[in-house]
Amino acid sequence: MADTHVLFVEDDDVIREATQLALERDGFEVTAVPDGLLGLERFRARKPDIALLDVMVPGLDGVSLCRRIRDESTVPVIMLSARADSIDVVLGLEAGADDYVTKPFDGAVLVARIRAVLRRFGHASGPNGTAAADTPEELECGVLRFGDLEVDTDGMEVRKGGEPVALTPTEMRLLLEFSAAPGTVLSRDRLLERVWDYGWGGDTRVVDVHVQRLRGKIGQDRIETVRGFGYKLRG
Numbered sequence: 001m002a003d004t005h006v007l008f009v010e011d012d013d014v015i016r017e018a019t020q021l022a023l024e025r026d027g028f029e030v031t032a033v034p035d036g037l038l039g040l041e042r043f044r045a046r047k048p049d050i051a052l053l054d055v056m057v058p059g060l061d062g063v064s065l066c067r068r069i070r071d072e073s074t075v076p077v078i079m080l081s082a083r084a085d086s087i088d089v090v091l092g093l094e095a096g097a098d099d100y101v102t103k104p105f106d107g108a109v110l111v112a113r114i115r116a117v118l119r120r121f122g123h124a125s126g127p128n129g130t131a132a133a134d135t136p137e138e139l140e141c142g143v144l145r146f147g148d149l150e151v152d153t154d155g156m157e158v159r160k161g162g163e164p165v166a167l168t169p170t171e172m173r174l175l176l177e178f179s180a181a182p183g184t185v186l187s188r189d190r191l192l193e194r195v196w197d198y199g200w201g202g203d204t205r206v207v208d209v210h211v212q213r214l215r216g217k218i219g220q221d222r223i224e225t226v227r228g229f230g231y232k233l234r235g
Contacts, residue, residue, distance in 0.1 A: 005028070006023055008032040009036060010054045011054065016034065023111065043075075049076075074169055081103065100206070117196075146182060148219075160217075174195050183233070183235055188231075
Protein backbone atom coordinates (compact mmCIF):
# COMPACT_ATOMS: atom_id res chain seq x y z
CA MET A 1 0.00 0.00 0.00
CA ALA A 2 3.04 2.28 0.39
CA ASP A 3 3.06 3.11 -3.31
CA THR A 4 -0.62 4.01 -3.47
CA HIS A 5 -1.04 7.65 -4.47
CA VAL A 6 -4.08 9.54 -3.18
CA LEU A 7 -5.32 12.86 -4.59
CA PHE A 8 -7.15 14.68 -1.79
CA VAL A 9 -9.18 17.81 -2.63
CA GLU A 10 -10.43 19.63 0.49
CA ASP A 11 -10.69 23.38 1.14
CA ASP A 12 -10.74 23.20 4.96
CA ASP A 13 -7.10 23.60 6.00
CA VAL A 14 -7.44 21.71 9.29
CA ILE A 15 -9.26 18.73 7.75
CA ARG A 16 -6.92 18.64 4.76
CA GLU A 17 -3.72 18.67 6.83
CA ALA A 18 -4.97 16.25 9.51
CA THR A 19 -6.30 13.78 6.94
CA GLN A 20 -3.12 13.98 4.88
CA LEU A 21 -1.05 13.14 7.97
CA ALA A 22 -3.35 10.25 8.87
CA LEU A 23 -3.17 8.78 5.37
CA GLU A 24 0.60 9.18 5.20
CA ARG A 25 0.95 7.38 8.54
CA ASP A 26 -0.90 4.46 6.93
CA GLY A 27 1.60 4.35 4.07
CA PHE A 28 -0.20 6.35 1.38
CA GLU A 29 1.44 8.98 -0.77
CA VAL A 30 -0.85 12.02 -0.67
CA THR A 31 -1.24 15.05 -2.93
CA ALA A 32 -3.54 17.45 -1.06
CA VAL A 33 -4.94 20.59 -2.68
CA PRO A 34 -7.55 23.19 -1.59
CA ASP A 35 -9.66 23.67 -4.73
CA GLY A 36 -11.13 21.76 -7.65
CA LEU A 37 -9.26 23.44 -10.48
CA LEU A 38 -5.93 22.68 -8.83
CA GLY A 39 -7.22 19.19 -8.15
CA LEU A 40 -7.91 18.63 -11.86
CA GLU A 41 -4.45 19.93 -12.72
CA ARG A 42 -2.80 17.62 -10.17
CA PHE A 43 -4.91 14.68 -11.33
CA ARG A 44 -3.72 15.09 -14.90
CA ALA A 45 -0.10 15.63 -13.88
CA ARG A 46 0.28 13.01 -11.13
CA LYS A 47 -2.09 10.20 -12.26
CA PRO A 48 -3.17 9.16 -8.73
CA ASP A 49 -4.47 5.70 -7.85
CA ILE A 50 -7.57 7.10 -6.12
CA ALA A 51 -9.20 10.51 -5.63
CA LEU A 52 -10.91 11.83 -2.49
CA LEU A 53 -13.08 14.81 -3.38
CA ASP A 54 -14.96 17.07 -1.00
CA VAL A 55 -18.29 18.08 -2.51
CA MET A 56 -18.05 21.77 -1.58
CA VAL A 57 -14.69 23.05 -2.80
CA PRO A 58 -14.04 26.35 -4.62
CA GLY A 59 -13.00 26.79 -8.23
CA LEU A 60 -14.54 23.57 -9.47
CA ASP A 61 -16.91 21.81 -7.09
CA GLY A 62 -16.37 18.18 -6.20
CA VAL A 63 -19.24 16.84 -8.30
CA SER A 64 -18.05 18.69 -11.40
CA LEU A 65 -14.48 17.58 -10.74
CA CYS A 66 -15.64 13.97 -10.42
CA ARG A 67 -17.43 14.28 -13.75
CA ARG A 68 -14.29 15.68 -15.41
CA ILE A 69 -12.17 12.88 -13.96
CA ARG A 70 -14.65 10.26 -15.10
CA ASP A 71 -14.55 11.70 -18.64
CA GLU A 72 -10.82 10.94 -18.72
CA SER A 73 -10.27 7.96 -16.44
CA THR A 74 -11.78 5.05 -14.53
CA VAL A 75 -9.64 5.79 -11.45
CA PRO A 76 -11.70 5.19 -8.28
CA VAL A 77 -13.32 8.25 -6.71
CA ILE A 78 -14.67 8.67 -3.18
CA MET A 79 -16.79 11.73 -2.43
CA LEU A 80 -16.70 13.45 0.97
CA SER A 81 -19.94 15.07 2.11
CA ALA A 82 -20.86 16.95 5.28
CA ARG A 83 -24.37 15.47 5.36
CA ALA A 84 -25.41 11.87 4.75
CA ASP A 85 -28.83 13.00 3.50
CA SER A 86 -27.44 15.62 1.14
CA ILE A 87 -28.53 15.57 -2.48
CA ASP A 88 -24.86 16.13 -3.21
CA VAL A 89 -24.21 12.49 -2.31
CA VAL A 90 -26.53 11.27 -5.06
CA LEU A 91 -25.20 13.86 -7.51
CA GLY A 92 -21.65 12.68 -6.82
CA LEU A 93 -22.56 9.05 -7.39
CA GLU A 94 -24.42 9.93 -10.58
CA ALA A 95 -21.32 11.86 -11.73
CA GLY A 96 -19.32 8.63 -11.48
CA ALA A 97 -18.09 8.39 -7.89
CA ASP A 98 -17.65 4.86 -6.56
CA ASP A 99 -18.42 5.53 -2.91
CA TYR A 100 -18.82 8.34 -0.38
CA VAL A 101 -17.84 9.08 3.22
CA THR A 102 -19.75 11.45 5.50
CA LYS A 103 -17.89 14.16 7.42
CA PRO A 104 -16.78 14.29 10.13
CA PHE A 105 -15.11 10.93 9.64
CA ASP A 106 -12.73 8.81 11.65
CA GLY A 107 -9.35 8.36 9.99
CA ALA A 108 -9.50 4.59 10.41
CA VAL A 109 -12.90 4.45 8.73
CA LEU A 110 -11.64 6.49 5.78
CA VAL A 111 -8.59 4.26 5.38
CA ALA A 112 -10.81 1.16 5.49
CA ARG A 113 -13.07 2.57 2.77
CA ILE A 114 -10.10 3.52 0.60
CA ARG A 115 -8.64 0.03 0.92
CA ALA A 116 -12.00 -1.58 0.18
CA VAL A 117 -12.34 0.44 -3.04
CA LEU A 118 -8.78 -0.35 -4.07
CA ARG A 119 -9.29 -4.06 -3.39
CA ARG A 120 -12.26 -4.32 -5.69
CA PHE A 121 -10.50 -2.29 -8.38
CA GLY A 122 -7.65 -4.77 -8.20
CA HIS A 123 -9.92 -7.78 -8.77
CA ALA A 124 -10.11 -8.72 -12.43
CA SER A 125 -11.51 -12.23 -12.45
CA GLY A 126 -15.05 -11.76 -11.31
CA PRO A 127 -16.84 -11.48 -7.96
CA ASN A 128 -14.68 -12.51 -5.01
CA GLY A 129 -11.81 -13.34 -7.37
CA THR A 130 -13.60 -16.15 -9.17
CA ALA A 131 -15.04 -16.51 -12.63
CA ALA A 132 -18.75 -15.97 -13.09
CA ALA A 133 -21.03 -18.96 -12.66
CA ASP A 134 -22.75 -20.79 -15.52
CA THR A 135 -25.41 -18.79 -17.37
CA PRO A 136 -28.13 -19.78 -19.89
CA GLU A 137 -25.86 -19.17 -22.90
CA GLU A 138 -22.07 -19.30 -22.95
CA LEU A 139 -20.56 -18.44 -26.33
CA GLU A 140 -17.04 -19.52 -25.44
CA CYS A 141 -14.88 -19.81 -22.37
CA GLY A 142 -15.61 -16.82 -20.15
CA VAL A 143 -18.00 -15.08 -22.59
CA LEU A 144 -21.65 -14.95 -21.56
CA ARG A 145 -24.65 -13.73 -23.55
CA PHE A 146 -27.88 -12.20 -22.31
CA GLY A 147 -29.87 -11.23 -25.39
CA ASP A 148 -27.73 -8.70 -27.27
CA LEU A 149 -25.47 -8.25 -24.24
CA GLU A 150 -22.13 -10.10 -24.13
CA VAL A 151 -19.99 -10.22 -20.99
CA ASP A 152 -16.39 -11.41 -21.30
CA THR A 153 -15.50 -12.37 -17.74
CA ASP A 154 -11.89 -13.19 -18.65
CA GLY A 155 -11.13 -10.16 -20.77
CA MET A 156 -13.32 -7.91 -18.58
CA GLU A 157 -15.08 -6.52 -21.64
CA VAL A 158 -18.75 -5.90 -22.39
CA ARG A 159 -20.50 -5.54 -25.76
CA LYS A 160 -24.06 -4.59 -26.55
CA GLY A 161 -25.27 -5.31 -30.06
CA GLY A 162 -21.66 -5.99 -31.00
CA GLU A 163 -20.49 -2.56 -29.84
CA PRO A 164 -18.11 -2.15 -26.86
CA VAL A 165 -19.58 -0.74 -23.66
CA ALA A 166 -17.27 1.30 -21.41
CA LEU A 167 -17.82 0.45 -17.74
CA THR A 168 -15.99 1.64 -14.65
CA PRO A 169 -14.48 -1.14 -12.52
CA THR A 170 -17.31 -0.78 -9.99
CA GLU A 171 -19.93 -1.05 -12.72
CA MET A 172 -18.11 -4.10 -14.10
CA ARG A 173 -18.07 -5.84 -10.73
CA LEU A 174 -21.76 -5.08 -10.30
CA LEU A 175 -22.51 -6.60 -13.71
CA LEU A 176 -20.40 -9.65 -12.88
CA GLU A 177 -22.48 -10.21 -9.74
CA PHE A 178 -25.67 -10.12 -11.77
CA SER A 179 -24.13 -12.30 -14.52
CA ALA A 180 -23.14 -14.94 -11.97
CA ALA A 181 -26.79 -15.44 -11.02
CA PRO A 182 -29.13 -14.38 -13.86
CA GLY A 183 -32.77 -14.42 -12.86
CA THR A 184 -31.88 -14.47 -9.17
CA VAL A 185 -32.94 -11.52 -7.03
CA LEU A 186 -29.93 -9.92 -5.35
CA SER A 187 -30.65 -7.73 -2.35
CA ARG A 188 -29.07 -4.32 -1.95
CA ASP A 189 -27.32 -5.51 1.24
CA ARG A 190 -25.82 -8.48 -0.61
CA LEU A 191 -24.58 -6.23 -3.41
CA LEU A 192 -23.07 -3.80 -0.89
CA GLU A 193 -21.19 -6.70 0.68
CA ARG A 194 -20.06 -8.38 -2.56
CA VAL A 195 -19.31 -5.35 -4.74
CA TRP A 196 -18.39 -2.67 -2.19
CA ASP A 197 -16.82 -4.97 0.44
CA TYR A 198 -19.12 -3.66 3.17
CA GLY A 199 -19.11 -6.14 6.01
CA TRP A 200 -21.72 -3.98 7.74
CA GLY A 201 -24.81 -2.02 6.74
CA GLY A 202 -24.09 0.69 4.19
CA ASP A 203 -26.09 3.27 2.30
CA THR A 204 -28.21 1.46 -0.29
CA ARG A 205 -28.33 4.62 -2.41
CA VAL A 206 -24.85 3.64 -3.55
CA VAL A 207 -26.34 0.49 -5.08
CA ASP A 208 -29.38 2.23 -6.56
CA VAL A 209 -27.36 4.92 -8.34
CA HIS A 210 -24.85 2.42 -9.72
CA VAL A 211 -27.67 0.19 -10.99
CA GLN A 212 -29.17 3.26 -12.66
CA ARG A 213 -25.83 4.07 -14.30
CA LEU A 214 -25.37 0.47 -15.39
CA ARG A 215 -28.85 0.35 -16.91
CA GLY A 216 -28.03 3.46 -18.92
CA LYS A 217 -25.16 1.56 -20.53
CA ILE A 218 -26.49 -1.98 -21.02
CA GLY A 219 -30.22 -1.28 -21.42
CA GLN A 220 -32.92 -0.02 -19.07
CA ASP A 221 -34.85 -3.31 -19.19
CA ARG A 222 -31.87 -5.61 -18.68
CA ILE A 223 -31.87 -5.21 -14.87
CA GLU A 224 -35.28 -5.58 -13.26
CA THR A 225 -36.28 -4.01 -9.95
CA VAL A 226 -38.06 -6.42 -7.60
CA ARG A 227 -39.74 -4.06 -5.17
CA GLY A 228 -38.97 -4.73 -1.55
CA PHE A 229 -36.25 -7.25 -2.38
CA GLY A 230 -33.61 -5.94 -4.81
CA TYR A 231 -32.62 -6.42 -8.44
CA LYS A 232 -32.17 -9.25 -10.92
CA LEU A 233 -30.60 -9.64 -14.34
CA ARG A 234 -32.92 -10.75 -17.11
CA GLY A 235 -31.41 -13.59 -19.09
